[in-house]
Amino acid sequence: MSENVIYSINGPVVTVKNATAFSMMEMVFVGHKRLMGEVISIKKEATTIQVYESTTGLTSGEPVYPSGQPIQATLGPGILRNIFDGIERPLKTIAKESGAFITCGSDVSALDETTEWDVHICVKQGDHVCGGQIYATLPETDLIEHRLMVPPYVEGDVVSIKQDGKYRVHDEIVVLKLADGTLYPCTLCQKWPIKTARPIKERLPLHIPLITGQRIFDTLFPIAKGGTAAIPGGFGTGKTMTQHQLAKWCDADIIVYVGCGERGNEMTQVLEEFSELIDPKSQKPLTDRTVLIANTSNMPVAAREASIYTGLTLAEYYRDMGYHVALMADSTSRWAEALREISGRLEEMPAEEGFPAYLPSRISQFYERAGYMETLNGAKGSVTIIGAVSPQGADFSEPVTQNTKRFVRCFWALDKSLAYARHYFAINWNESYSEYVNDLTRWYHHHVDPRFLHERQQLMRLLAEETKLMEIVKLIGSDVLPDDQKLVIEISKVIRVGYLQQNAFHQDDTYVPLIKQLKMMDVILYLYEHAKRLISKGIPMRLIMETGIFDKVIKMKYDVSNQAIDQLDDYPAMIDDALASVQ
């Protein structure tokens, strides 16, 4: 082994000459400090390794140790409530060991090895089990039951089991005898290579929406459980705020939040806020269902590339237990830039804007790991991916945004001018789209109301009409428009300010149930229909505006609390009164 020594060092890229011991994507340990690295190319004369930590202080001639395995994530209880770096090292443990700053070569295990879990064994001696089958369960947090599954592709008979009781992560609780006669001990954890998708039985059609409590998503651009969405936007348009809101309120069972090359203070904010927030359904802290992966922009670039895959693998693991998982990736552009940076160090031929030519295939591999699946044990679970995209210069024609657009079915375009006017969510309703509306029609019909999607269509139509009218207004002012068009502009303002704009800091407005969304739409459209009737009778728009009813409707999102949604039923009468006063 001693001939595997470092030959050259350039940033995070290290080469080894004349080595034959390595295989592609193998995890290796570099140098005396045993820095973690991954083999990314093998040529006869040189093997190239990207190192996941800072290479300062390495010398040529230091040894490189092979591990014989690809980079793997450790999967087991203790993942939830935790915060990891890009290669699944728990940051809290690192902080305990090395203080406020992250030093190199920290070798800490991903899961806490001392905690004792309350395990319940679900198999009997003599049972025949195969990959995916649940052999034990334990309460991981107050919210989530952790189900221990036989690793995929493993099949055999249970030869011995332990009693129910308290066990640590590496304790053997079940022993299997495989077909070839070898014994296979099952502990509370297993490993899985992060760059390989975990196997499933079958992909199922997407037909359940991910309810977010955010009006612009649930009403205008819904996403299905198991779907994919991209949130592109220049800096300052609120990508991160949007991701935070979704992570807080969406009705997934588990949230995997990947902070990929983003700000340190933002991750701290997520940590602080999520531990204070209470899940509206279960009244437990949100952290009970959340795992954070934080690879901030100043942490090593190669680990940034890995962080996305680590997050996905954790998400798939919980999906296999039968949970609905939402993965937030903030931001996939930083991940693409990490690819570019490493590709540049390898002196590969660049394609568009310096990005490597394999960028689109990597992006598609990432988003294709989402889906609503029947898992190996017959349960149903999903992974929904919501990726933020930070286009260079807020220009949506750049390669990452364009390639992402090809592989996602929801596109929530953030708009600078809306953000400047402090209209949040700054999602541009003209540029955004969701391809899931048709798939979800049945669900909305059965679970909300058949008129929900119909009214959605009317809102969309009014907004589109307003966009057209605004072009005229920009040229000649709104005074010259006929009254019915003025009404479209005013009612669209109600939709924009009173409906689409949502205040994340307001206790009621931060999460709005679907039924309230429906009733709010009812009120707005009721106002529109009745005002239109007046105008057709020749009553001027100015008089209708003076009643103040439009402002009253705009404020209904604050005036009607989520506990008293029925108050919205009083609005039609209020509108009738107001309009009657000008007749």
Place this chain on the structure above:
Amino acid sequence: MRLQYLGLSEINGPLIFLDDVDDAHYEEMVEIQLSSGEKRMGRIVQIEGKRVVVQVFEGTNGISLQNTRTLLQGRPMELSLSKELLGRVFNGAGKPIDGLGDIYADKRMDINGMPLNPVMRVYPRNYINTGISGIDALTTLIRGQKLPIFSGSGMPHNELAVQLVKQAKISDGDGKNFGIVFAAMGVKNDVADYFKRSFIEAGVMDHVVMFVNLSNDPIIERTLTPRCALSAAEYLAYEHDMHILVILTDITAYCEALREFSSSKGEIPGRKGYPGYLYSDLASLYERAGIIQGAKGSVTQIPILTMPNDDITHPIPDLTGYITEGQIVLDRNLNQMGIYPPIGVLPSLSRLMKDGIGEGYTRGDHSALSNQLFASYAKVQDARSLASVIGEDELSSIDKRYMEFGKQFETHFLNQGIQANREMEETLDLGWALLSLLPKEELDRVDDAVLDRYYDHEAARERFDTSMAGD
């Protein structure tokens, strides 16, 4: 005993290449001695077998293949640190240039720093008072934040930087534990003089540390300047519990130095010729702002950059904006109208202000006020663009009120001059007075209770002496 190497095998720009070097460490410091006896410092940037690439901080002028001896130092670039840093002036590589001799080192730190563990960060919550209304009210600077100023050539960012250094203070304590680290990268000689003179005249030099790299100084030193400055800031903040404001100017010059260095190293360029790792490199600077658990101090950064051709989508402002927590954008139109500081309100943003203002920090009405000012000023822009098409006379009466509000806002609120140092209260009250020029029902971002307390239309009209159209 470390070996000395005689001679070089190649020289290219700021880089020298040595062959047959044993035991070289990546990013290790080297000392290069010329035959004249002159000593220069360098750093190993690439190792390939026994071939080593060294960047020379002071440049390669006068170096030939034969006349040098190279000594490996066995350690990365470090900076000597002690509390005596305050009041001193250093060059870009951290050597004193004020003639007061070397620093007696209390501690030596690797200037590259180490990534801060996110779980050890404290979320920034308290503000720094800059005395500038446009910043204090609308893009409040929070301790531990990184808030860049996007400027352009010919705009008064230097004056603004000086004003910030003179006026910045924290609200609690007696201001004793507040300090400023000022790093000038690639600035012109007379500008550097202006900074130094202004600080001395204002009598603030005793709590300022200066790192100065002039535009004709070696570019490699320029790539070290911000790292030295941030190491000094981290030391003062985390070891001496001081609240440190770091001002870095001009990041554009820094990035250009990085590009020059990268291309002489033969790297594959990314956008506009800047190296592919520009984002990671800038992040390694900006992310050094923050507060850590257990330390009383904080590091706050105001990087200043000049946008080439005023283009905010240029890679430097673009990548900066993605890392920093907001931005303050200077506006050339306002500048031409003689408004100082010419802060372009709409594109400016402070991401952290929502948690660092309001009751207990500034005043309870602050966030309502700033939201309303933003929203109303956005409408001013709509009215103006309409006016430029149909003429001001044709505007509706409400649009005319907005035009008037916009004018008064710019002349009274933004335009405060280089000497004025406004207290927070004064700034907030002025904001309300200006909003009171608008009809009450237009202020739709504010609770009625807050409006009742601060809205006073008559007083506002008298104060700004305007005959409002449409009244």
